[in-house]
Amino acid sequence: MDPTDPRPPALTHWALFLRFLRFGALAFGGPVAQIAMIRRELVDEERWISSDRFNRLLAVMQVLPGPEAHELCVHLGVRAKGRLGGLLAGLGFMLPGLLLMLLLAWAYTRLPIRGTALGAAFLGVQAAVIAVVVRAVHRIGEHILTDPKLWAAALGAAAASLAGVSFWIVLPTVGAAYALAATRRPALAAAALVVGASVAALALLARPEAAAAGAGAAAPTAAALFWAGLKGGLLTFGGAYTAIPFIRNDTVGRGWMTDAQFLDGLGLSGVLPAPLVIFATFVGWVSGGPAGALAITAGMFLPAFAFSLLFYERLEALAEHKRLQLFLAGVAAGVVGLIAVTTVDLARTAAVRTPSLLASALIFAAALAVAYRWRSKLATPAILAVGALVGVLALG
Template identity: 40%
Template sequence: MSVTEAVASLTPSKEGEIEQRASDIENALPRHPPFQNEYTDNSHVPNLSVLRIFWLFFTQFGLFAWGGPVAQIALIRERLVVRDQWITLARFNRVFAVYQILPGPEAAELCMFFGCLAGGRIGGLAAGIGFILPGFVLMLVASYVYAVVGFGNVYFNASFRALQPMVAAMILRATHKISEHALLSHETKKPNPWLFAFAILTAINSALRINWFISLGVYGLINMALVRRYWLIAGLLFTLQYVGYALYVVFRGVPSPLALALGVARVPDLAHLFVLGLVAGSLSFGGAYTAIPFIHVEAVLLGRWMPEQAFIDCIAIGNVLPAPLVIFATFVGFQGGYLHGGLGYAFASATVITLGMFFPCFIMTIIGHPVLEKLVHNQFLAAFFDGICGSIVGVIAIVAIQILRDSVGSTGRVKPTTADGVLAVATQDSIAAVLYLVTLVVLYRFTHKYTAIVLVLCGAIAGQFLFV
């Protein structure tokens, strides 16, 4: 056999080997659309009517939205992405990343996103309403019972007295959890010392009574400058905030505690309550706990139409309902309306503030996710949102401390006039402190989605034995 014939006889075998290896490699690769299509594949999204979309999200998600945002998001992911495969997991993760940065409850926004896929913008509206409606109705009922029974009932009061320090512990734990992702760099996903500094400086600004909204804007802009390495601009912005504060102190004096508020809800009528919900909803970066400071300062500190203890109670109720935690705003609106115009006005007020709270996330989601995705992944805007998120951690920390003080101590309650009364109050405060510490230990030890619900139920029962 000649050399030529030998080569010719080997070549087909070699080609066949190469083809076989290529086939083996292709078979070993995961079977999914090409990488560039992972974020846009909608091949399994059903085309549903508006009524079917509403019923789907009402029965499958709204009625089972127990356990807070983590449990709600896990439920949506499991049923629509893993089981029904409406979209790829890669696209879901990217969509979720967008909603983590934007204001509003992520679970509600994800429901609206999937509703838009199945039925357009009207479908998104129907999905959002279906998800929110069960919790809204239950909170209305709870608000009515609370307003009718109130603190005049010793047993009712005892349960909520036990829940107040437990809620304070939940807010402190939530501050830690929020900081775990809010203080991460948008680019590297690693802890960013600048964002940590923004949180501390915002807390200091709050102690100086510099309005939170000023701090949020300033540190958002500073972070934009830092990302572009505009060190001089960042230093100038940082200095100007304190120069402005010094000038204010010289000419107007030290700001009062009420300077932390915008004054959008001095009177709890329908218009002011809608604006209160709108502002809180627009600035609720990182979830419901970031809406707490804004409503707290307006309704409790400035407006003074809602007692501190009632505000803490509504957060406790929100923790046990199948709804986003921002549904606590419904309770706030109900109490404000009940004070301002009676029972009928209270139901209207609760509805109005809830509409204001959810309006921003409805608008942002239904306008179109592709636009949001482009905006959020813009380096400049992403840096601004990161700065705001870092600053908000400081805001929540301050409110967590305030609520701890008011729930464990006797601030805002009737002061005793006898020695026995003083002893009784001191005993109750000591019990409240123990409840706070026990709750904090449980929250760090057990991370199950129903831990908060179990704690609230146990606290309500324990209150009957501890404070009656």
């Protein structure tokens, strides 16, 4: 390491934890606002790391799965106080949002919802959440779908998802096919698609037997919810919203909670100072109680800790690994297709549950217009709060 490179100031482990706890308590507005806050204080003002090195690091974090702001905190904690420092920085950043979400999930499962003003508020929030997710899918797509081959990967993944093909088959297939096509190996790309389609066909043919074998499955264990969170954490490319289809598939898809409850969790996560993936904590609580909430949260955030704690010295080298980057770009494009399909499914659920489709449609349209026109870290919390208010007035 260059001895002239900026370094963090001397801090105790406790002081480091408190520093990132403060970041966590102010982490409103999503990853863009969170990263801007970290950059302003630790790069521009205190010179923990040079601006060029921070930019390279951020580029790597955007390629890897997981919430970028949280991963940056872990990496900077390692830079300041070693692996223990990285663990403390990551815990400090996530703790405020985690505690608040645990409190909200506890209240949600104990307060009367259906047929009350609170229930009407949640119906309004659900319509607003769909608008926020639609805007997020567009924003993510703008950054990821930068050439026709990536668009083809996204559309192919969406079509496969509509046909019922598991994302475990879809994502490796589109990732490999895109990487091979981008390196001018069309025959191998076609072969990857044929292999993926064959595996998908076999999986679909075997589905009736698998469904029968899984009938009457027990309530989720903490281990099952941890695994659901881990899959979401490992497949969160291009933003926290991309975790939605994977967590939903493993919880709503297994009957552990309803789509309406899932939408409520997304709405609550949008107003908290935390990475959006904290919605997994709510999902875990509704599905499996306090133990389930902690288990799915641990799984969701484990990759964000692990990449920096285990591969600190090698992370920036990933920026030079072109073939891996092409594969991950194809996977990320496939995830955009999956989340688009999931958004349509969630919108159908919201439409079925509302007592007034016209009122919910107006909430959605107004929320979508604000999401496109108001670029502020307060936009999402404000949209959801107004959605709740209008829901009480128009849907109660």
